[in-house]
Amino acid sequence: MPPEVYLSPAKVDQARPISKVWLVPFVALTIGLWMLYYNWTNQGPLITITFDNAEGLEVDITKIKLRDITIGKVVDLKLSEQFDSIELTARLDKNTDPLLKEDSSFWVVKPRVGKEGISGLSTILSGGHIEISPGQSNVSRYEFTGLETPPITPAGTPGLRITLNSDDEFAFTTGDPIIYKGLTVGRFEKVKFNFEDRIVYYDAFIEEPYHQLITKNTRFWNTSGLRLDLSSDGISVQTGNVETLLTNGITFGVPEGMLPGPVATEEDVFTIHSDKESASSTKYLHSVEYVMLISTSIRGLEVGAPVEYRGVHVGKVVATNLNLDAEKSLLENDLKIPVLLSLEPGLVGLPDTKESEEGIRRQTQNWIKKGLKASLANGNILTGSLFVELQHFPDYPVDTIEKKNDYVIIPTIENNLGQIANKATDFIDTLNKLPLEALTKDTQQVLKDLSATLSQLNQTSRKINGLVDQTKAAELPNQLQETLDKVSTMTQGLSEGSPGYNELLNTLQAIQSSLHELKPLLNKVKNRPNSLIFSDNQPSDIEPFKAQGEE
């Protein structure tokens, strides 16, 4: 029988309700929850952008950037329900909500080559990204329609947005520049065509500070390419800048002599004129129209040609060859071609008002009665263009003022060349009327008489010469004899041995002797002129010497 073993009572410990092992998943869960919270609290807004296509876009790779700083990335790409576009979902960084306004815009940045130049070259290597242009509105928005191209004017750019219109044949596209004195101060943003008016409307933006130049009286005109103008003022070349030389563009300005007026607002609509002249010509609203009747050719007279009064531009030609005479046609001989002129008060320094129109009308009628005439003058000999010149001819006043179709007629007078031609014709006619044949006969007779007279005069002259010769021949021997006697007396006085001869000889010898003595002095003066005043230290003469060794 095995020995009895004493067994001590078992110590029973109370089992723990939760194992320590559970601490690990708990910590992990806590960290996970913290990460979820951290991620949830630090993630930005989720936005949806609709594009036409997803070219260059990839989930988790394509970034959303503002000024080249990444502020989010594309998290989803899917086709729209109608399959006509794609919907892009992007998660932005925290605190980017202020960028998401209803006027914010998104576009895909990729390499582009256009009129404005080359852009987006950096995306060739880095891949495309989506650029955001933050809006200025107060209304937040999280769904956007992406732009195909970058916006012409980023939202929030200071300046003035205006509306332009044009019914001309030329057209502008988005991005075309607006030039002022060669500077690009704005661009076309949108092009809209109004089918009712058949006019193209453009939204254009003028950047600050140039928007201050746009006033109510500002005129816009086309400056696309190079404009070569041959007018009565000569040849002129107009262009905007290098960009407009290659593409389209407009420029603007206030016509000369016109005040700028109040600053324009976004409600103002401006017309784009074809050129500067047409833009400037419409600067005055009020004008007075007259007719002049031309009996000669109006070749070279263009519509818009200036009307000048004593060299001052006071108006323009509105129309040529008006059909005022319904019952007469151009085929009739005596038809005078009517030319419609307009004189503008603003051009002569008067206010552009109705009252000024009346003032012009009264003054012009008064001048017409006193002899105001209109004539065509050559503006440019090279081009042959004409302009209308108003001049006073006090010698040709008129009693009554004629009218045609309610237009007052300014009497015409031929231009300078015509006047010269007429005067030349009159002169030639006068010459023709002269009795030249009779005059020639008379002249021949006079010449014959004159010849006879001269012949007689010649004979008389010969007779006189004969008389004079006879007189001289009688007197000459006596005079010669007297002269010879005197010469004989003189020669006797100077003959050899006579006192006069000896005296003369002595005098000559004395002169010769004096000259002989003067010779050294003259030589001295010639060599040393100052020796007459200052003592000359003339050295002793070199004298002849005896031969060496000879004693």
Place this chain on the structure above:
Amino acid sequence: MTKISLFLPIILSLFLLGCNSQPTPSSHYYMLNQQQESDGVYGVSPIKDIQLNLPEYLKQPNLVLQLSEHELSYAYYHTWAESLDDAVIKSLHQDLRAMLKSQSKKTEKTNQARVNLIINIDHFYATFNSDVILAGNYTIVNSQQTKALSPEYNFTFKANIEADGYPHSVAKMRGLVKELAQDILIHYQALNTP
């Protein structure tokens, strides 16, 4: 006042001193002919007239000294007292008369036709070789100077200078003129020798 009276003569003296000039050599005038030679010489010269042609450089009063082959010097303080051509002509006449007179005493010479003489002198001065020279040519012509009676005789006479200075040289030059007169007389007499 006293000071002024002292200063005035001093200042005037200084001015006068300013006008003082260096003493210059005195001028000397020379006659080719001398009084002793002309005294007592009478008679008729066989040469009626002498036409003496001097070169330009001798037609002036300054005595001439030849310094080198082609260089002459005019004396400044030594000048002829009369024109050189007159002096030479006078000397020739005087010498010819004297020579003819002495010959007449010896040979009882008969009267001879009087002729003229044309002398061209090229050189007549003292030289750097310590001698004096007289060179040129002469022609004996008839009294009307229309016909040459002799060929053209060239002559060159020289004499050594034995003492320094112009006075001795002038005396030597006078001797050369005498030699010329002797030569002329010889040729003149040859004309009349049958």
